[in-house]
Amino acid sequence: MRLLQVTSPEDVLRIIRENFSSLGGETVEIKHAGQRVVGSDVIAPEDVPGFDRSTVDGYALRACDSFGAGEAMPALLNLGGEVRMGEAAPHLPLGACIYVPTGGMIPEGADAVVMLEDTEVLGDIVNCYRQVAPGENIIRRGEDISRGEVILKKGRLLRAPEIGVLASLGITDLQVTVKPRVGILSTGDEIVPYTTASLPPGQVRDSNALAVGELARQKGAEIIYGGILQDSYEIFKSGVEELLEQVDFLVLSGGSSVGTRDFTAQVLEELGKPGLLVEGVAIQPGKPTLLAKCREKPVLGLPGHPVSALNIFALFGTAIIDRLLGREEQEFLATVKARLSKNIPSRTGRTDFVRVKLSKKDNVTEATPVFGRSGLLRTLADAQGLVIVPAQSEGVLAGSEVDVILWE
Amino acid sequence: MRLLQVTSPEDVLRIIRENFSSLGGETVEIKHAGQRVVGSDVIAPEDVPGFDRSTVDGYALRACDSFGAGEAMPALLNLGGEVRMGEAAPHLPLGACIYVPTGGMIPEGADAVVMLEDTEVLGDIVNCYRQVAPGENIIRRGEDISRGEVILKKGRLLRAPEIGVLASLGITDLQVTVKPRVGILSTGDEIVPYTTASLPPGQVRDSNALAVGELARQKGAEIIYGGILQDSYEIFKSGVEELLEQVDFLVLSGGSSVGTRDFTAQVLEELGKPGLLVEGVAIQPGKPTLLAKCREKPVLGLPGHPVSALNIFALFGTAIIDRLLGREEQEFLATVKARLSKNIPSRTGRTDFVRVKLSKKDNVTEATPVFGRSGLLRTLADAQGLVIVPAQSEGVLAGSEVDVILWE
Numbered sequence: 069m070r071l072l073q074v075t076s077p078e079d080v081l082r083i084i085r086e087n088f089s090s091l092g093g094e095t096v097e098i099k100h101a102g103q104r105v106v107g108s109d110v111i112a113p114e115d116v117p118g119f120d121r122s123t124v125d126g127y128a129l130r131a132c133d134s135f136g137a138g139e140a141m142p143a144l145l146n147l148g149g150e151v152r153m154g155e156a157a158p159h160l161p162l163g164a165c166i167y168v169p170t171g172g173m174i175p176e177g178a179d180a181v182v183m184l185e186d187t188e189v190l191g192d193i194v195n196c197y198r199q200v201a202p203g204e205n206i207i208r209r210g211e212d213i214s215r216g217e218v219i220l221k222k223g224r225l226l227r228a229p230e231i232g233v234l235a236s237l238g239i240t241d242l243q244v245t246v247k248p249r250v251g252i253l254s255t256g257d258e259i260v261p262y263t264t265a266s267l268p269p270g271q272v273r274d275s276n277a278l279a280v281g282e283l284a285r286q287k288g289a290e291i292i293y294g295g296i297l298q299d300s301y302e303i304f305k306s307g308v309e310e311l312l313e314q315v316d317f318l319v320l321s322g323g324s325s326v327g328t329r330d331f332t333a334q335v336l337e338e339l340g341k342p343g344l345l346v347e348g349v350a351i352q353p354g355k356p357t358l359l360a361k362c363r364e365k366p367v368l369g370l371p372g373h374p375v376s377a378l379n380i381f382a383l384f385g386t387a388i389i390d391r392l393l394g395r396e397e398q399e400f401l402a403t404v405k406a407r408l409s410k411n412i413p414s415r416t417g418r419t420d421f422v423r424v425k426l427s428k429k430d431n432v433t434e435a436t437p438v439f440g441r442s443g444l445l446r447t448l449a450d451a452q453g454l455v456i457v458p459a460q461s462e463g464v465l466a467g468s469e470v471d472v473i474l475w476e
Numbered sequence: 477m478r479l480l481q482v483t484s485p486e487d488v489l490r491i492i493r494e495n496f497s498s499l500g501g502e503t504v505e506i507k508h509a510g511q512r513v514v515g516s517d518v519i520a521p522e523d524v525p526g527f528d529r530s531t532v533d534g535y536a537l538r539a540c541d542s543f544g545a546g547e548a549m550p551a552l553l554n555l556g557g558e559v560r561m562g563e564a565a566p567h568l569p570l571g572a573c574i575y576v577p578t579g580g581m582i583p584e585g586a587d588a589v590v591m592l593e594d595t596e597v598l599g600d601i602v603n604c605y606r607q608v609a610p611g612e613n614i615i616r617r618g619e620d621i622s623r624g625e626v627i628l629k630k631g632r633l634l635r636a637p638e639i640g641v642l643a644s645l646g647i648t649d650l651q652v653t654v655k656p657r658v659g660i661l662s663t664g665d666e667i668v669p670y671t672t673a674s675l676p677p678g679q680v681r682d683s684n685a686l687a688v689g690e691l692a693r694q695k696g697a698e699i700i701y702g703g704i705l706q707d708s709y710e711i712f713k714s715g716v717e718e719l720l721e722q723v724d725f726l727v728l729s730g731g732s733s734v735g736t737r738d739f740t741a742q743v744l745e746e747l748g749k750p751g752l753l754v755e756g757v758a759i760q761p762g763k764p765t766l767l768a769k770c771r772e773k774p775v776l777g778l779p780g781h782p783v784s785a786l787n788i789f790a791l792f793g794t795a796i797i798d799r800l801l802g803r804e805e806q807e808f809l810a811t812v813k814a815r816l817s818k819n820i821p822s823r824t825g826r827t828d829f830v831r832v833k834l835s836k837k838d839n840v841t842e843a844t845p846v847f848g849r850s851g852l853l854r855t856l857a858d859a860q861g862l863v864i865v866p867a868q869s870e871g872v873l874a875g876s877e878v879d880v881i882l883w884e
Contacts, residue, residue: 098670099686099689102690103694114675117680118679118680119677121680151678152665152678153665153678153707154667155678156676156677156678170780171664171680172678207852212852212854219854220857227883228687228690228691228694228786228790229687229786229853229856229857229883230857231686232687232853232856232857233683233853233857235670235681235687236680236681236782238670238672238673240670256561256562256579257560258561258562260562262643262646263646263648264646267522267526268564269526269527269565269581270527270560270561270562270563270580270581271526272529273644273646274643275640275643275644277643278506278507278639278643279636279640280636281507282636283636285510286510286511299561372578372579374640374644378636378640399836400834400841400860400882402811402880402882403810403811403812404809404810404811405813433808444615444619444620445620445637445640445641445644446621449637449641474808474810475635
């Protein structure tokens with residue numbers, strides 16, 4: 069039996085950062101670029117807005133013409149015309165003002181807009197009851213985005229606001245990083261396809277491949293299911309080599325028994341340097357995790373238990389996908405603050421991932437640990453999230469405030 | 477000019493719940509069911525696991541045969557064979573034990589498993605150095621899921637763990653709710669397609685449709701872009717009627733100017749009862765929001781400013797999509813706790829959505845408000861998230877702890 073050399077989760081993440089990086093880029097239309105990652109810095113080709121615009125419905129004027137105006141003593145201005153939406157504004161004559169709707173172009177000569185509610189129109193004369201400052205109620209050309217500046221950096225995830233920025237600049241296509249192809253291979257003589265209608269005794273359906281595939285897909289990967297390999301060194305080795313050729317990242321699911329682990333580790337060593345990078349992680353559940361670099365590609369060997377497999381993939385598999393996508397580091401993790409309803413015991417030297425159910429009690433959010441075994445998928449589907457107990461902790465007492473990471 | 481009757485955001489969400497509901501179901505394969513919503517309760521067709529399994533590598537035995545065993549005095553058992561993965565286990569002879577790998581089937585007659593490391597094999601005899609209790613190291617048939625129980629309730633979002641549960645049960649297809657078709661129509665004489673290469677003075681590209689479409693797509697909708705309508709009552713009315721026929725939910729973008737708002741409201745009233753439900757929301761930015769029910773379908777009129785439009789869609793548009801998807805209410809919102817670096821002033825009676833930039837300072841997460849105008853898309857792309865200042869608050873002081881909702 070091999071002795072495990074366990075690595076801390078922080079070190080595994082560092083090893084992932086040091087060993088893997090972005091796969092390269094491709095051009096896509098921005099209407100299909102949502103949730104993709106920017107492949108090279110985007111430079112603004114023009115100013116936004118492209119002209120000075122009014123932020124209100126009102127009258128464009130020279131601010132100095134309103135100086136001293138008030139409720140009791142309006143400034144009197146000639147009505148010099150109207151700005152139409154979508155059209156160039158007329159020039160502002162001296163001593164006049166021009167009607168401008170919200171978003172309309174500011175006439176040349178004007179430097180402020182007085183709001184409609186601060187004015188009164190009497191024939192061709194506009195009474196202006198408020199003094200306005202230069203620049204008031206105007207967005208200047210280039211105030212949102214200036215031509216030539218880096219508007220989106222390489223590595224940025226394209227969310228709705230970024231898509232809006234690109235559209236406002238008239239950028240119709242952009243360079244994004246390619247979607248990593250993630251291959252998933254299941255092993256284990258007891259594992260049969262999930263489509264098996266009636267299970268003979270001793271056999272179980274392959275649920276991990278599909279569950280892990282769903283996590284990877286959500287993260288922006290394309291999935292290639294490699295099927296199920298028998299627990300035999302030769303079949304396993306050729307299956308791994310074959311799928312590794314076709315993908316950017318290979319995930320091995322199952323093979324939790326000691327014998328399988330041994331030849332999995334052996335095959336990963338034989339596929340070329342540096343081979344195995346991690347052969348066990350100080351995490352509960354999820355200790356029997358393998359990470360290798362074979363032919364420059366990451367290979368992640370997941371523990372066989374469903375809960376462990378999903379935990380480990382959520383932590384390390386998604387970190388690998390982020391690296392392959394060239395995504396910038398995510399510094400901030402959103403969590404739900406909750407009060408723990410029961411003690412969580414923990415051993416120092418090991419990071420614990422504890423499933424919790426959330427509930428509201430007297431307007432306080434309460435987290436109740438679900439202490440099922442890691443073989444039980446149900447406990448994961450029933451839990452809304454996870455609490456992480458760090459390696460140096462001996463546990464968390466009931467009543468403490470905990471940060472719950474939601475499973476979405 | 478119409479006077480706005482503003483509604484609180486809580487009331488808008490209540491109105492959405494009361495007026496709209498799930499669209500109906502369709503059957504999909506589970507490998508394509510990720511991020512869909514369960515359409516009807518899923519009943520477990522069988523037990524999981526389907527047989528008693530070992531959770532360790534070891535020897536299956538009768539627990540009573542190990543009673544009194546210890547380091548100094550092992551229990552001696554005959555090695556009665558081996559369980560092979562994927563095969564039915566042999567029967568356990570009296571006074572014997574049988575080797576069983578992790579996940580292997582427990583032989584009939586055995587009621588516990590002693591771990592490999594607590595044993596020693598001497599020829600045909602296994603020395604068992606530890607007493608085990610009945611049930612130890614065994615997952616019982618049906619312990620994860622029992623046949624006949626409701627395993628996933630209608631309205632549940634299908635995340636990775638749920639997909640795993642379905643696969644483990646051999647469920648290959650299931651009923652999910654249909655994806656809502658969301659139509660997006662832009663209005664405004666100044667608005668031109670985002671694909672316009674060179675902008676004439678006074679015109680702006682339509683960035684909202686694409687940005688809002690991306691939010692809706694991420695929420696599980698299918699998007700139909702209806703293009704840009706001119707600011708004219710007739711064109712607008714026939715455009716709205718035409719797209720409304722083809723979709724489940726119509727979003728109107730733009731039309732922030734007072735004139736446009738007036739005929740938008742008029743058209744939404746004319747399309748049939750109940751017509752307008754909300755004609756302004758006590759939210760900053762985002763006040764000029766319209767919500768209507770026309771021909772039983774939701775119609776949401778977004779404010780024209782890009783930041784307001786995205787805020788409002790993130791809040792109410794996604795709530796409408798959740799209702800159409802029949803998704804169960806999400807009770808828990810994950811946030812980032814941060815220390816506010818500057819005061820946020822606020823008027824009571826109005827809920828404020830304040831964009832914030834996050835940074836780390838001496839290991840403390842700091843949130844800095846971005847006080848750009850709501851016309852500036854850039855400020856949204858630069859901010860990682862939002863702080864909500866409730867209507868009853870007069871603002872938040874620098875140094876306070878705030879909950880930041882991330883923009884993902």
